[in-house]
Amino acid sequence: MKKTKDERRALKVNRRTLLKGTLAAAAATMLPLNRADASFSDFWESFFQKHFREMTEAEKEKVVARLEKEYEEKYKIAIKVGIEPAMPGVLFGYGLDLSRCIGCRTCEYACVAENNQSIDPQIHWIQVLRFKKEDPKFPDFEHAEKYYNAALAPQPGYFYMPIQCQQCENPACTRACPTQATWKEPDGIVTIDYNWCIGCRYCMAACPYGARHFNWGEPHRAPQDINPNTHYLGNRPRYRGVVEKCTFCIQRSRKGRYTACVEACPVGARKFGNLLDPNSEIRYMIANKRVFRLKEDLNTSPKFFYFFDFGGTR
Amino acid sequence: MVQATKDFFIAWLSIFKGGPKYYLWLAFLACLMGVGVYAYIGQAEHGLIMTAMRDQVSWGFYISNFTFLVGVAAAAVLLVIPAYVHNHQPIKKIVLFGELMAITAIIMCILFIMTDLGQPLRVWHILPPPIGMMHWPTSLLAWDVLVLNGYFILNVIIAFYVMYKYAHGEHYEMKSFIGFLIYLSIPAAISIHTVTAFLYNAAFSRPFWSASILAPRFIASALCSGPALMLLVFQVLRKVTDVEIEDKAIFRVATLITYAMAVNLFFLLAEVFGSFYPGTAESVNIHYLFFGIDGQTNLVKYIWTAMACNVTAFVLILNPKTREKFATLNVALVLMIVGIYLEKGMGLVIPGFTPDVLGEIYQYTPTATELLVSLGVWATGAMIYTFLVKFAIPIHTGKLRFASGEHAVTAKRAVIDDVTSEKV
Amino acid sequence: MGKKLLAIIALLLLPLSFAFADEHSNKMTLMKGVPAQKFIMPRPPIDKGLWPCSQCHKGMPPGPKRKLTMMHQDIVLKHMPGGWCYDCHNPTDRDKLRLFTGESVSFDQSYLVCGQCHGFIFQEWKHGLHGKRVGMWNGVKTYYQCINCHWPHEPHFKPIVPWPAPIKPADIKYGN
Numbered sequence: 001m002k003k004t005k006d007e008r009r010a011l012k013v014n015r016r017t018l019l020k021g022t023l024a025a026a027a028a029t030m031l032p033l034n035r036a037d038a039s040f041s042d043f044w045e046s047f048f049q050k051h052f053r054e055m056t057e058a059e060k061e062k063v064v065a066r067l068e069k070e071y072e073e074k075y076k077i078a079i080k081v082g083i084e085p086a087m088p089g090v091l092f093g094y095g096l097d098l099s100r101c102i103g104c105r106t107c108e109y110a111c112v113a114e115n116n117q118s119i120d121p122q123i124h125w126i127q128v129l130r131f132k133k134e135d136p137k138f139p140d141f142e143h144a145e146k147y148y149n150a151a152l153a154p155q156p157g158y159f160y161m162p163i164q165c166q167q168c169e170n171p172a173c174t175r176a177c178p179t180q181a182t183w184k185e186p187d188g189i190v191t192i193d194y195n196w197c198i199g200c201r202y203c204m205a206a207c208p209y210g211a212r213h214f215n216w217g218e219p220h221r222a223p224q225d226i227n228p229n230t231h232y233l234g235n236r237p238r239y240r241g242v243v244e245k246c247t248f249c250i251q252r253s254r255k256g257r258y259t260a261c262v263e264a265c266p267v268g269a270r271k272f273g274n275l276l277d278p279n280s281e282i283r284y285m286i287a288n289k290r291v292f293r294l295k296e297d298l299n300t301s302p303k304f305f306y307f308f309d310f311g312g313t314r
Numbered sequence: 315m316v317q318a319t320k321d322f323f324i325a326w327l328s329i330f331k332g333g334p335k336y337y338l339w340l341a342f343l344a345c346l347m348g349v350g351v352y353a354y355i356g357q358a359e360h361g362l363i364m365t366a367m368r369d370q371v372s373w374g375f376y377i378s379n380f381t382f383l384v385g386v387a388a389a390a391v392l393l394v395i396p397a398y399v400h401n402h403q404p405i406k407k408i409v410l411f412g413e414l415m416a417i418t419a420i421i422m423c424i425l426f427i428m429t430d431l432g433q434p435l436r437v438w439h440i441l442p443p444p445i446g447m448m449h450w451p452t453s454l455l456a457w458d459v460l461v462l463n464g465y466f467i468l469n470v471i472i473a474f475y476v477m478y479k480y481a482h483g484e485h486y487e488m489k490s491f492i493g494f495l496i497y498l499s500i501p502a503a504i505s506i507h508t509v510t511a512f513l514y515n516a517a518f519s520r521p522f523w524s525a526s527i528l529a530p531r532f533i534a535s536a537l538c539s540g541p542a543l544m545l546l547v548f549q550v551l552r553k554v555t556d557v558e559i560e561d562k563a564i565f566r567v568a569t570l571i572t573y574a575m576a577v578n579l580f581f582l583l584a585e586v587f588g589s590f591y592p593g594t595a596e597s598v599n600i601h602y603l604f605f606g607i608d609g610q611t612n613l614v615k616y617i618w619t620a621m622a623c624n625v626t627a628f629v630l631i632l633n634p635k636t637r638e639k640f641a642t643l644n645v646a647l648v649l650m651i652v653g654i655y656l657e658k659g660m661g662l663v664i665p666g667f668t669p670d671v672l673g674e675i676y677q678y679t680p681t682a683t684e685l686l687v688s689l690g691v692w693a694t695g696a697m698i699y700t701f702l703v704k705f706a707i708p709i710h711t712g713k714l715r716f717a718s719g720e721h722a723v724t725a726k727r728a729v730i731d732d733v734t735s736e737k738v
Numbered sequence: 739m740g741k742k743l744l745a746i747i748a749l750l751l752l753p754l755s756f757a758f759a760d761e762h763s764n765k766m767t768l769m770k771g772v773p774a775q776k777f778i779m780p781r782p783p784i785d786k787g788l789w790p791c792s793q794c795h796k797g798m799p800p801g802p803k804r805k806l807t808m809m810h811q812d813i814v815l816k817h818m819p820g821g822w823c824y825d826c827h828n829p830t831d832r833d834k835l836r837l838f839t840g841e842s843v844s845f846d847q848s849y850l851v852c853g854q855c856h857g858f859i860f861q862e863w864k865h866g867l868h869g870k871r872v873g874m875w876n877g878v879k880t881y882y883q884c885i886n887c888h889w890p891h892e893p894h895f896k897p898i899v900p901w902p903a904p905i906k907p908a909d910i911k912y913g914n
């Protein structure tokens with residue numbers, strides 16, 4: 001009955017290899033990379049990658065280099081991953097003129113083109129809601145329509161309200177996150193480290209604006225449609241099982257450029273700028289217009305202002 | 315001491331020894347687990363898109379089960395208090411099985427959380443620094459990890475220490491550290507369900523969850539469903555094993571459940587009134603739950619079934635005649651478990667998301683993947699509990715005793731074989 | 739930054755305003771707060787073949803009647819009831835527009851013409867609130883002109899074809 005030492009060792013070794021094999025198989029199916037040809041060191045570094053805010057500049061560079069290599073292997077195009085920090089003295093703010101919006105969804109799709117969201121399964125960071133004017137019920141969200149189809153926009157008798165991340169000064173989502181994978185940057189942008197998010201989706205339960213979106217499946221996007229100018233905290237290709245959201249086009253705004261939605265809007269209803277600059281259009285808007293912020297009673301203090309420049313849409 | 319500890323662990327081999335019925339039961343559970351694993355592999359391969367959860371309803375059946383099971387885990391307190399604080403002997407004899415159920419329930423909770431994660435391999439990010447980046451004390455989820463694991467460790471220590479002592483024919487001293495841990499386990503049990511309720515409270519964008527009565531209601535309902543599940547399991551245990559559980563203990567617990575159910579129904583009334591009567595915009599979720607909106611009535615069947623179950627169960631368990639008759643008592647217990655499972659699960663999580671924060675109604679119904687994975691987790695829980703109980707029973711009945719001294723391990727093996735082959 | 743620049747421009751232009759004191763004050767007033775020329779979007783290239791107007795109108799005296807003739811008969815004026823061509827078009831210098839004061843304004847500065855009546859919106863446009871801007875939020879940006887979106891003869895913004903509705907959550911499935 002008694003097993004010899006060698007036999008036992010053999011059994012142990014077998015068991016260990018079996019365990020290893022199982023773990024590797026499990027890892028292969030569950031890891032974000034899903035690359036059979038990934039070198040072990042890359043795998044190791046990716047798995048034990050630090051939180052973005054814990055990295056030194058040198059470490060960030062190294063991670064970015066690895067990510068760029070990874071993306072190139074996956075999408076066969078060169079993708080630049082930027083790590084530009086927040087500019088000092090800048091706090092981003094946004095204005096949306098509800099009296100001008102015509103509900104054409106141009107911003108919604110410009111956002112997708114810029115920010116490399118998954119096409120299948122579909123992820124849109126901007127949701128455009130349509131409200132009926134003169135609705136006997138107060139036009140609350142329950143009476144809004146997101147999936148309207150129309151031959152032409154605007155349709156008579158309706159007004160529209162695009163909603164995206166409100167970049168709260170007091171965000172509910174960052175408080176909820178159990179791993180600090182999402183946080184507010186010094187320039188006020190709420191960002192996510194897609195390599196740190198565990199996909200628990202508590203932030204989605206916490207967000208009052210439906211601004212957070214989850215990669216329910218493997219994100220798919222044709223390589224030729226990928227915007228190669230990306231930012232680590234913004235539009236770089238995402239993994240399955242992580243949350244993503246609007247970042248005020250961090251890859252553009254941190255280089256001084258307007259966001260994609262601002263530039264796309266055919267009616268110029270979207271305004272963007274530095275809240276700390278008293279001469280910015282965004283400050284002029286706050287000072288001179290009737291502005292409101294969504295769900296102000298929740299004290300999330302959004303930096304996204306809705307305003308009325310005009311009596312109403314025609 | 316070292317030898318004794320070694321013996322104790324060797325005795326664990328007994329869980330693999332049993333009669334044909336025992337093996338049949340294990341095989342049955344293994345099959346269900348296999349189905350669960352198969353479904354989970356599909357989910358791991360393609361992502362959570364295999365579930366019915368979407369951005370609009372971002373938590374579903376898994377978190378529903380998790381919430382219910384936190385209640386089951388917390389419910390051990392209903393045995394711990396009379397057993398240790400009031401020294402009620404009939405309950406003290408069975409409190410061990412309650413603690414083992416709490417351990418099992420927490421393992422199931424963790425399994426349900428793991429199946430719900432988008433990136434399960436990154437779960438270590440939730441550990442405190444320097445390993446992870448635990449967002450404590452700000453994130454309620456971090457709190458939940460803390461209290462659930464704390465309660466788990468407490469119960470493991472208590473249950474195993476008690477078993478260890480029994481196995482060596484000794485008794486534990488309530489005035490020693492274990493007594494302190496036992497007392498500590500009482501607030502810990504309350505804390506796990508409170509923190510879980512706060513987890514929902516904290517998501518202040520969902521008015522359905524922001525009732526301040528949520529936490530008390532969680533506790534009240536947990537003290538119904540958990541002990542109800544235990545009483546059913548105990549009756550099975552005394553039928554298929556030689557463990558003795560007095561009727562007195564069962565009826566005593568049933569009485570306690572009656573109180574809990576009365577409080578639970580009262581809290582429910584308070585919540586429903588407070589949410590319905592004002593008819594503010596925030597009532598929309600509870601309206602969807604109970605009546606549906608514009609013909610979208612997905613949850614209506616669940617909640618009214620739950621209501622019917624709870625009220626019927628309460629009537630049955632309130633009347634001493636039906637409470638102290640096993641046929642009717644068991645009907646009441648089953649109804650109670652079903653009622654609270656529906657109400658604390660689908661009836662709590664889903665209406666929080668429907669309509670969502672932008673007023674959209676996405677009618678969530680779990681997919682086959684979700685149902686099968688959940689079945690697998692429940693089977694795993696049943697298997698774990700079976701093993702725990704299988705190990706505990708011979709110790710509990712006194713059949714397994716390690717004499718202090720130099721008995722050879724083989725000799726003890728024989729004892730174990732002898733013990734375990736007796737029944738089942 | 740922008741304000742300083744404007745102040746400098748204004749200062750440079752100041753002597754000019756004295757030179758044309760009574761005649762050109764209106765234009766100067768309108769110009770106030772308008773960002774430097776290079777930020778402004780050129781007018782849309784819609785007038786191929788029609789512009790410069792002088793190719794036909796050279797030497798042609800202004801018509802005596804308020805009537806659209808010849809190749810301009812397709813014009814529908816849904817703007818300024820009672821208005822006519824020479825409210826905005828300069829009858830003497832055909833490749834220019836004119837203000838009510840008679841001052842000549844180049845076609846590239848048509849916003850000055852619009853600004854005479856739509857003062858409030860003109861003001862908002864100068865502040866970047868009305869209309870569209872692209873480029874840098876903290877630097878060089880391009881202002882769209884009034885006529886980039888509002889054709890002066892029919893200024894009402896034309897409805898456009900909207901993009902398709904997003905996919906409903908119930909239709910997002912694996913392998914779709």
